[in-house]
Amino acid sequence: MVARVIPVEDFDLVIFGGTGDLARRKILPGLFRRYLSGQMPVESRIIGAARSDIDSDGYRTMIKEAILEFGGEESQDSNGLDAFLAQIEYVPIDAKGEGGWVELAELVRNDVVQAFYFSVAPSLFGDLAERLHRHKIASATSRIVVEKPFGRDLESARKLNDVLALHFDEGQIYRIDHYLGKETVQNLMAVRFGNVLFEPLWNNHYVDHIQITVAETVGVGGRGSYYDKSGAMRDMVQNHLMQLLCLIAMEPPSQFGADEVRDEKLKVIRALEPIMPHHIVRGQYENSANGPSYREDAENPRSHTESFVAMKCHISNWRWSGVPFYLRTGKRLKARTSEIAVVFKPLGHSIFEGQEEQQNILAIHLQPNEGIDLQVTIKEPGPGGMRLVNVPLDMTFAEALGDSDVEVTDAYERLIMDVIRGNQTLFMRGDEVEAAWGWTDPIIEGWEARNDVPKTYSAGSSGPDDALMLLHRDGRKWREIKG
Numbered sequence: 001m002v003a004r005v006i007p008v009e010d011f012d013l014v015i016f017g018g019t020g021d022l023a024r025r026k027i028l029p030g031l032f033r034r035y036l037s038g039q040m041p042v043e044s045r046i047i048g049a050a051r052s053d054i055d056s057d058g059y060r061t062m063i064k065e066a067i068l069e070f071g072g073e074e075s076q077d078s079n080g081l082d083a084f085l086a087q088i089e090y091v092p093i094d095a096k097g098e099g100g101w102v103e104l105a106e107l108v109r110n111d112v113v114q115a116f117y118f119s120v121a122p123s124l125f126g127d128l129a130e131r132l133h134r135h136k137i138a139s140a141t142s143r144i145v146v147e148k149p150f151g152r153d154l155e156s157a158r159k160l161n162d163v164l165a166l167h168f169d170e171g172q173i174y175r176i177d178h179y180l181g182k183e184t185v186q187n188l189m190a191v192r193f194g195n196v197l198f199e200p201l202w203n204n205h206y207v208d209h210i211q212i213t214v215a216e217t218v219g220v221g222g223r224g225s226y227y228d229k230s231g232a233m234r235d236m237v238q239n240h241l242m243q244l245l246c247l248i249a250m251e252p253p254s255q256f257g258a259d260e261v262r263d264e265k266l267k268v269i270r271a272l273e274p275i276m277p278h279h280i281v282r283g284q285y286e287n288s289a290n291g292p293s294y295r296e297d298a299e300n301p302r303s304h305t306e307s308f309v310a311m312k313c314h315i316s317n318w319r320w321s322g323v324p325f326y327l328r329t330g331k332r333l334k335a336r337t338s339e340i341a342v343v344f345k346p347l348g349h350s351i352f353e354g355q356e357e358q359q360n361i362l363a364i365h366l367q368p369n370e371g372i373d374l375q376v377t378i379k380e381p382g383p384g385g386m387r388l389v390n391v392p393l394d395m396t397f398a399e400a401l402g403d404s405d406v407e408v409t410d411a412y413e414r415l416i417m418d419v420i421r422g423n424q425t426l427f428m429r430g431d432e433v434e435a436a437w438g439w440t441d442p443i444i445e446g447w448e449a450r451n452d453v454p455k456t457y458s459a460g461s462s463g464p465d466d467a468l469m470l471l472h473r474d475g476r477k478w479r480e481i482k483g
Contacts, residue, residue: 018048059090181411283308
C-alpha cells in the first residue's frame with residue numbers, strides 16, 4: 001500500500017538555529033524526504049538563520065553533507081538532492097542584535113505560508129519573536145515552532161508563554177513533541193475511536209492496569225551538563241510520557257480537531273492525583289563493563305540527578321477510578337524500546353483449567369519497530385487435549401502494509417507538514433504545558449526537600465530493584481524490556 005501524499009501550500013520556512021544539530025540531523029533530512037515524496041512544492045523555500053558567518057552556498061554544502069549522513073537511502077538521489085538544495089537560502093542572524101534582520105525581511109515572502117522554527121535555546125524565544133514583529137517579517141497568520149524544553153518548572157513555562165503571547169496568538173504557536181508525530185501514537189487514536197471492538201472495554205470495568213515504558217540504551221555522554229540540570233523527570237516524564245498518558249486515557253473528543261483533542265488531554269492532566277513518595281522510584285546508572293557511570297558521564301561526582309524514573313499514577317475520574325498507570329523511563333537500560341501496554345482484567349470465570357490468571361494485553365509499540373499487537377488466548381495446535389497458549393495478533397506496519405511499499409514517515413516530517421497545514425492537533429497547547437508542570441513540580445520539590453538520593457542500577461539492566469517492587473507489591477510485574 002503506497003501512502004497517499006497530499007501536497008501542502010507554498011511556504012517559506014525559516015529555521016533559526018539552522019546550523020545546529022537538530023536542523024542537520026532531523027529537520028532538513030526530513031524536509032528532503034517530503035520534497036522527494038512530492039509533498040513539498042518546488043516554489044517553497046527553506047531559509048537557515050544562525051550566527052555562523054557563511055553564505056547560502058556554504059550553507060547548502062553543509063546541508064548536503066548532513067543529508068548524505070542522516071538522510072537514509074533517499075540521499076542517494078543526487079538529482080533530487082540538487083533540486084532540493086536549490087530551494088535553500090541562508091542569512092547570518094544576530095538573535096539579540098540587529099545583524100541580518102533586514103536581509104531576512106527581504107527574503108521572506110508575504111503571500112505564502114510563513115513558518116518560523118525556533119530551534120534555539122528558550123532564552124532566545126522572546127528576542128526572536130520581538131524582532132520578527134519589529135521588522136514586520138511575521139504577520140497575524142505566521143506560525144512559530146518551539147522545541148522542548150518548554151520551561152523547567154511551572155513558573156518558567158508561564159514566563160515563556162507570556163513572552164510568546166506578546167507577539168503571537170495561541171493559534172500561531174506550535175509546541176513540538178516528536179513523540180506525538182510517531183505513526184503508532186496516531187494509530188492509538190484510530191484503534192480507540194475507530195473500532196467498536198476497543199472503546200467499550202476502555203475503562204475500569206475491563207482494564208486491570210496500563211504500563212508506559214520509554215527505555216533507552218544510551219547514557220547522557222555528550223549532553224551530561226544539560227541533563228544534570230534536568231533529569232529524567234523534566235527531560236522525559238513531564239512531556240513525552242505525559243503526552244502518551246493523556247492519549248491513552250483521554251475521553252473521546254467530539255471531533256478530531258485540535259482544540260477538541262487538546263481539551264480532553266488537559267482534563268486528564270488535571271485529574272491526575274498527586275504522587276505519593278512510596279509510589280515513585282528514582283534511579284541512576286552506575287559504572288559497569290558496559291561503560292561509565294552517570295556521574296562520570298555528567299562530570300559531577302556528587303550528582304543526585306535521576307537517569308531513571310518509575311511511578312504509579314491514578315486518574316480521578318469515572319473511567320479510570322481504581323486503575324493504576326505505571327510509567328517508567330530511563331537511560332542505559334537493557335534495550336531501546338517505547339511501548340504502551342493495556343493489560344485487561346482476567347476472566348471473571350474460566351471454564352479452562354489454569355486460565356484464571358491469563359490476561360489479554362494490547363501492546364502499542366512506538367520504537368524500534370512501530371506496530372500494535374493484541375495478546376489473545378488460543379488452543380495450542382495438536383492432539384493432547386485443550387492446552388491453551390497466549391499468542392499475539394501482530395500488526396507491524398511494514399509487514400502488514402507491505403514492506404517495500406509502506407512509507408512510515410519520520411515524526412519530524414509529519415509534524416512540520418502539519419505546521420504548514422495549520423493543524424495543531426499533535427502540538428501542545430500552553431495551558432496543557434502549564435498543567436503538566438503544575439503536576440510535576442511538587443514531585444521534584446519533594447525530592448529536594450527530602451534530599452532524596454537515586455537508587456543505583458547496573459547499566460544494561462531493567463532499572464533499580466525498587467522499581468520492580470513498585471508492581472510486585474500490587475501482585476503485578478513489568479513487561480520485559482526488549483527491543
